[in-house]
Amino acid sequence: MMNNYERSTKKYYFIFICTGIISGFLCGFLGTGGGILTVFALTKFGPRFIEPEISGKSDFSRDCFAMTIATVLPASAMSALIYYKTGAIEFVGTRASELAQFLIPAAIGGMVGAIILDKINTSFLKKLFGALIIFGGAMLIFR
């Protein structure tokens, strides 16, 4: 735990607004990768700017993953809106019954994932995160 806790300084606002802008930009520009930066920023700067009651806990990394998904949601909604308005993505040709096969499990799976986050060992969580970053990066390079 650190003692030099700097809340509400100019640096605090600057760092986290920039984190949002860059993450959001990546999300909109490339369609993926924004959340990774937010996880890194929260784990790196959290101990300095977030109250020790939260950032000093041994499972702070779990909170970082949870907070990240909450920040990526509005950014993704914004880029989905822009993509849709500009015609970059389409749902025409996707039948409702097909959509249901994906979106219903998406809803249930999302909730189950959030519930089991507590049960997952943090070092395994980081391994999983690392593996998915490698995979996501490879997708960007070779797509």
Next chain:
Amino acid sequence: MIIINIVVSFLIAMLTGIGVGGGGLLVLYMTFVMNTEQYLAQGLNLMFFLVSSLMSVPVHIAKRQFDYKTVLLISVGGVLGSFAGALLTQVVKPELVRKLFGGLLVFSGVLVFFKSNNKSGG
């Protein structure tokens, strides 16, 4: 095939709900296994993410400790950034940026993977 779709969707959504993200796994599944067109797959992937995270965020809020002020700051920046990014990507093809960022991700993924035996985040 329906059963496989459901199982695959469920597993990818779980990764999203945990917070580590699906990393475009669904796009890969849709294009390679289901032979869906890329733009349709991306549209579905985005909807998929919105649905699964919309369902997981309330659970996270209830169970985990959020620093709301920080979440708000990142979210406001995120909406502005994604607005700019999503518009720009229609004009400038992000080929080079995509490859560079992909390389950076692979590199940092390797670091995260091998440093993950440490007890605390850092």
